[in-house]
Amino acid sequence: MKKVFGLLGHPVGHSMSPVMHQAAYEQLDMDATYVAFDVEPHRLEEAVKGIRALNIRGCNVTIPHKVEVMKYLDVVDEEARQIGAVNTILNENGQLTGYNTDxxxxxxxxxxxxxxxxxxxxxxxxxxxxxxxxxxxxxxxxxxxxxxxxxxxxxxxxxxxxxxxxxxxxxxxxxxxxxxxxxxxxxxxxxxxxxxxxxxxxxxxxxxxxxxxxxxxxxxxxxxxxxxxxxxxxxxxxxxxGVGMFVHQGALSIEHWTGIYPESEPMRKTILKQLKNE
CATH class of the missing domain: 3.40.50.720 (NAD(P)-binding Rossmann-like Domain)
Known part of the structure; x- marks a missing residue:
């Protein structure tokens, strides 16, 4: 069954995370997809419930939800607490844990x-x-x-x-x-x-x-x-x-979700190609 990962943000149309993550899944030979979900602030709690309901394995979180999302999670790890924001959610059998890989x-x-x-x-x-x-x-x-x-x-x-x-x-x-x-x-x-x-x-x-x-x-x-x-x-x-930070924070998210740290070079090349085509 295809694994589903995603991004919660608003707006997300400009995000390069989907193409970068897809490059990583291809390199890992993983049957997975990454979807950018445009979530308006007043729908954030519903969106987090949707992660459980749809059995989405993991999500990244971006502006403007990185702080607000913490109140809807079951566990927030110590590093994310110190930073005061979450950019990665792991779903383990319905328990949602927040991390910050930035x-x-x-x-x-x-x-x-x-x-x-x-x-x-x-x-x-x-x-x-x-x-x-x-x-x-x-x-x-x-x-x-x-x-x-x-x-x-x-x-x-x-x-x-x-x-x-x-x-x-x-x-x-x-x-x-x-x-x-x-x-x-x-x-x-x-x-x-x-x-x-x-x-x-x-x-x-x-x-x-x-x-x-x-x-x-x-x-x-x-x-x-x-x-x-x-x-x-x-x-x-x-x-x-900032390309290296963007790539490595994404790779660390994938490691939280799958237990595997992907090769960063295919991810980096994908982002550079995307930026040069803009």
């Missing part, structure tokens, strides 16, 4: 560029859900310090307080203060939507004081190379776009 997916992609995070000095731009996911997965690697920079310093302060660790100094900063001290950071991570298509000329921070030895990472993957990454490359820095 942060781990990001770290897998980052470690392909920076093999060691121990002792690193890291700037995280943004204080929203994506920043929470990144911080939750960064801190077990024991960087020396992490600074959260945000337009609203109060949000950055609140987030830094939540993630303060004995092994890592976690502090807050304004964007302008972080930009003035940018040479201090070996890794800079943009978790905001600044620079995303169609606003491709926008940048979340000035790179005037960027160290040429730094790595600049952007969670955005459309465009593949944001202005932030273009400017960083001009200054000699290594760069990382």
């Amino acid at each position: 942060g781990r997916g990001y770290i897998q992609s980052l470690l392909q560029v920076v093999p060691e995070l121990l002792g690193a000095s890291i700037l995280v731009i943004g204080a929203g859900g994506a920043a929470r996911a990144v911080l939750a997965s960064l801190l077990p690697h024991q960087p020396k310090q992490v600074v959260v920079a945000n337009r609203t310093i109060e949000k950055a302060t609140d987030l830094a307080r939540v993630f303060q660790r004995d092994t890592t100094d976690v502090n807050a900063s304004t964007i302008s203060s972080a930009a003035a001290n940018l040479e201090e950071y070996s890794i800079i991570i943009n978790t905001t939507s600044v620079g995303m298509s169609p606003h491709v000329e926008d940048m979340p921070i000035s790179l005037e004081r960027l160290s040429p030895n730094a790595v600049v990472s952007d969670l955005i993957y459309n465009p593949l190379e944001t202005r932030l990454l273009k400017e960083a490359k001009k200054r000699g820095a290594r760069v990382l776009n």
Whole structure:
């Protein structure tokens, strides 16, 4: 019997998850399909009940449901609780468990560029859900310090307080203060939507004081190379776009559902092809 997986979001017409997941199922020689379900916010509880009723093995969850969906699940794992959002639901005989694979997916992609995070000095731009996911997965690697920079310093302060660790100094900063001290950071991570298509000329921070030895990472993957990454490359820095995070978080979801971690390369190639055809 064909396995059914899906995506709960609103809207979902633009989502590349279906083609990426289908590429993974083909590589695994699995009889499965992945459907994007457009679920309006007031129908979310019904949709979650539908997962049980239709025996859908697993679903991803995207905007705007990643927080609200938690109240309709039977179990939410500790990592997802810490992040405060769920992006993956596993259905085991009607029991629904929520996970969040975003942060781990990001770290897998980052470690392909920076093999060691121990002792690193890291700037995280943004204080929203994506920043929470990144911080939750960064801190077990024991960087020396992490600074959260945000337009609203109060949000950055609140987030830094939540993630303060004995092994890592976690502090807050304004964007302008972080930009003035940018040479201090070996890794800079943009978790905001600044620079995303169609606003491709926008940048979340000035790179005037960027160290040429730094790595600049952007969670955005459309465009593949944001202005932030273009400017960083001009200054000699290594760069990382958001494709790797998208691919690995999807692969980790599949592992939760099937027990198998798929090869990421067919998934990555499918996404790149899709983006280039847009």
